[in-house]
Amino acid sequence: QKEVEQDPGPLSVPEGAIVSLNCTYSNSAFQYFMWYRQYSRKGPELLMYTYSSGNKEDGRFTAQVDKSSKYISLFIRDSQPSDSATYLCATSFSGGYNKLIFGAGTRLAVHP
Amino acid sequence: DAGVIQSPRHEVTEMGQEVTLRCKPISGHNSLFWYRQTMMRGLELLIYFNNNVPIDDSGMPEDRFSAKMPNASFSTLKIQPSEPRDSAVYFCASSLNRVGSNEKLFFGSGTQLSVL
Numbered sequence: 006q007k008e009v010e011q012d013p014g015p016l017s018v019p020e021g022a023i024v025s026l027n028c029t030y031s032n033s034a035f036q037y038f039m040w041y042r043q044y045s046r047k048g049p050e051l052l053m054y055t056y057s058s059g060n061k062e063d064g065r066f067t068a069q070v071d072k073s074s075k076y077i078s079l080f081i082r083d084s085q086p087s088d089s090a091t092y093l094c095a096t097s098f099s100g101g102y103n104k105l106i107f108g109a110g111t112r113l114a115v116h117p
Numbered sequence: 118d119a120g121v122i123q124s125p126r127h128e129v130t131e132m133g134q135e136v137t138l139r140c141k142p143i144s145g146h147n148s149l150f151w152y153r154q155t156m157m158r159g160l161e162l163l164i165y166f167n168n169n170v171p172i173d174d175s176g177m178p179e180d181r182f183s184a185k186m187p188n189a190s191f192s193t194l195k196i197q198p199s200e201p202r203d204s205a206v207y208f209c210a211s212s213l214n215r216v217g218s219n220e221k222l223f224f225g226s227g228t229q230l231s232v233l
Contacts, residue, residue: 039221048121048208048224049160093160104173105222109159 006031011094011108020117024081028094028108031075035096035106038070040079043091043110052092053079084115121225123209129231135197138228141190142211150222151184151194152208160208166192167214199232206230 011028018024026040037056041049053068055061061068069078077094094108122141130136142149151163165173166186177184181200186192196203206229210222 046226048210048226049222050224051221054221104162104165107160 008032008106009094009096009108012111013109015112015114017114017116018084020084020086020115022084022115024084024088024113024115026079026081026092026094026111026113028077029075030077030096030106032096033072033075034098036099037097038068038077039095039105040068041093041095041107043093045090049093086115086117089114121209121211121223123207123225123228125228126226127229127231129233130199131233132200133198135195136199136203136230136232138194138207138209138230140192140194140209140225142192142209143223144190146211146213146223147189148212148214149186149192150210150212151192152210152224153205154208154227155205163194201232204230204232
């Protein structure tokens with residue numbers, strides 16, 4: 006079993022739709038949860054970052070962590086064609102050296 | 118800041134040849150990571166340096182792979198001899214890692230390696 010599971014998609018939605026991206030993880034010791042966005046032929050860039058459980062909102066993006074079910078979510082409201090990218094969830098333990106464990110990434114296409 | 122700079126952007130080589138990938142981290146960052154990304158295995162950490170010292174190389178697939186960081190502004194990942202299964206996108210990332218915190222990684226644009 007992989008430490009972080011993520012459906013690779015692809016996911017295709019119309020512009021303006023609400024998008025829900027999800028990951029599950031197996032190790033309850035993970036404390037940090039991140040979402041990275043990766044455009045084609047580019048490196049991943051950090052989109053959202055949360056510590057422990059709860060919600061975090063940034064503009065049209067909301068990250069949600071449910072540690073009881075080991076479930077990570079990213080919601081995108083009013084999706085735009087510019088949101089078309091691969092979204093990777095990542096987790097790590099707390100402490101000095103935080104090795105990130107990435108999910109496989111979900112490819113999202115938002116069509117006009 | 119120009120961000121993390123990787124070279125070359127693309128590398129096509131024949132099986133058995135030596136390949137050297139290069140990385141310049143963001144100035145002031147003290148941690149450097151080499152990742153490999155494939156469709157099958159996703160993004161995998163190969164090696165992590167902190168203050169130019171290799172801390173975790175457990176992800177290096179085998180002895181054919183080696184990485185060095187001779188100074189704070191330069192790192193190389195070498196594959197010798199290369200094999201077709203090494204074909205992937207190799208990313209370098211850097212961060213300002215402080216004990217007890219979790220700093221975000223800044224990735225380069227990657228090197229697309231094709232071994233024929």
